[in-house]
Amino acid sequence: MPRLLFRGLRYLLLLVLSGLFAVSALADADEPPYPTDMPLLRIVDAAGNTRETLTLEALEALPGREVHGSIPDTHNPEASWYGVSLARLMATLPIPPPARLLAVGLDDYSDVIPRQDLERYDPIVAYRRNGHYLAVDAYGPLVLMYPYASHPELHERTYYSRTVWQLSELRLP
Amino acid sequence: MSGSPPSSAATHRRWPIIALIALAAALIVAALAGLALISKKSDEYAAPGLHTEVWQAYQLYNQLQRLETTARGVEAGEADAARLILTLGVMRNTLDPFRHTRVFDYLPEPRPEIAATIERLDRRSERWMAALDWQKEGAARVVAQEMLRTLPDELRPAHDVIVVSNIAVAAKLDHERQSLQRTFHWLTGMLVLLATGCLVLALKILSSQRRSRRLADALQALNGSLERRVQRRTQLLHERETLLRTILESTPSEAALISADQRRVFYASDRLLACAHATRLEDFQLEALFVTPEDYRQLVSRLDAGEALHQIEARLAPAAPYWALISARPLQVNAQSAWLIWSLDITRRKQMEQKLQTLASTDALTGLCNRRALLRATIRQMHAKRHTPLSLLLIDIDHFKNINDKWGHPVGDQVLRAMAERLRDTLRDASLAGRIGGEEFAVVLPETALDRAAIVGERLRAAMADSPIVELEHTPLTITISIGVTQHVWGESLRQLATRADRALYRAKHEGRNRCCIETMPIPRNRPLHRAAPAESDDIASP
Structure with missing residues (x-):
């Protein structure tokens, strides 16, 4: 009888502990490792004027999309990425979709994204990986991610180069 | 190596x-x-x-x-x-x-x-x-x-x-x-x-x-x-x-090769086919070849016994019979028993044989039997019907030498021929009538006893004497004949019979010709059966 009681208590303890872990994980997931009002992405026109500045809240206000893949050249395993479709983002602008735009990272890396990519592959500006926000020293806070898992033909140097991590700026032509 | x-x-x-x-x-x-x-x-x-x-x-x-x-x-x-x-x-x-x-x-x-x-x-x-x-x-x-x-x-x-x-x-x-x-x-x-x-x-x-x-x-x-x-x-x-x-086709003989069970005909020459009334080999029937079924049966039974046959005479082709010489032997064809049959047409030979036979047994002048043929026929009759009576008539033309002398041999021959003709006319059966010497004739009467024979003799004598035998330059020539009659006695030889008949004839001559004398022997019971014989018959009657 006491043995049975002991076992029941043990189960209860386990349940409480696991519940606590779950809550803390949820708190981590919901808390970005940077201020939510911090400007994350600037849209700059050809003249160098900032047309728009987007914070995490602004991005999350837009409809989201999920793709699967991994960041090239980093040995990171494949993950699910969640963010705003780049095409959808461009559609919010009061200008017609440009033929090409330049994606620039915090480290000043940049590559040209042609409009065909937006139509054909619909890459996203991801802010979550496997449900978690991205820290700046872990390729975040934003990554321009292509849907590698659903389009194997993307495994080319061209698209690897267009996958810009630490995305901070979109320059219009 | x-x-x-x-x-x-x-x-x-x-x-x-x-x-x-x-x-x-x-x-x-x-x-x-x-x-x-x-x-x-x-x-x-x-x-x-x-x-x-x-x-x-x-x-x-x-x-x-x-x-x-x-x-x-x-x-x-x-x-x-x-x-x-x-x-x-x-x-x-x-x-x-x-x-x-x-x-x-x-x-x-x-x-x-x-x-x-x-x-x-x-x-x-x-x-x-x-x-x-x-x-x-x-x-x-x-x-x-x-x-x-x-x-x-x-x-x-x-x-x-x-x-x-x-x-x-x-x-x-x-x-x-x-x-x-x-x-x-x-x-x-x-x-x-x-x-x-x-x-x-x-x-x-x-x-x-x-x-x-x-x-x-x-x-x-x-x-x-x-x-x-x-x-x-x-x-x-x-x-x-x-x-x-x-x-095969060039040989004068015909040939046929048939299986022993007669179901298969390997070969049959055209003439044999025709003789068996067949047009094709398949229709050939060995039995149909023979006129006499007995010949066929004998052939088959001997061949069945494995015997070879050599030159058997048989009449073939029932539709148009002819004599043939048949040879046959059993042999093996393709491991099957078969019969090889040869046939040779001997019609001509048969005809020749017949002719020779006729020539040998006929008197050339009169067409009656000659002496030898008559003797043979008589012996045959004596043996065949030994329990029935048989009588012999010996006939001689009276004074035939005078005719020859007076008219010549051709007329003599003419007389002899006419005499034979009259014999044939008078006798019921002239098959046993023959010329046995120059102007001497004989008639054998089977199944006839002496008395009956005497009547026949008398009829012959009368037939000769009653009318002229030939007409010579509108001159009728009449002849007479003398006849000796006797009956055969059982166990007696032909010679004995002839001698006795000859004696009767001699007596008829001696008694004045144109008569028929009988001689009964060996029982010494003389029973003359003389018919009244005209005395003038010694000479050749002339009108």
């Missing part, structure tokens, strides 16, 4: 096949190995290679300089904590690829200081990041001061990272080039092997084809020669058959 020749020849024939099979197996193995290699290489090159380390090293160096600049700005109050955190984050992020890359394994000589540099930078930057807060500017300044103390010394090792990365990437690229070159060498060897194998197989196929064509030609030639021989042989057989048939 050395080993058994057949087995060594067999081995000699077999080894090229074994070699070919081995070659084919080697080719298959080589092809499979090549496929495996290609598949492996293909997998290796499925995704773009990682050769970005030089750029990442440059970025590390670049971001360290930037961090230093930002730290200086923070110390001067120109940049805030958030700015420092972001710059530090970017710098830390450039360290990440170096924590995982294997590119330094390709270095010809190991450079452990690179890993140490990365490790040191990571440790320090981690400590700085932990100390910073987005809102705490004071803490940022403290960290910035430490950065400014440390970072200038880190620029040289970071530069070394660039240099070593460049060497490592170059070495990796060369390693990949060598690996590719080895693969190409390997594939070249494989292709050469495959090409050689294909060449050998092609040559083998070519030689096999040539050999099979040669064999086919030889076979065809052989076939042709065989066909010619068969043809020649067939022709020869045909010629022999034709010759045999010609010989």
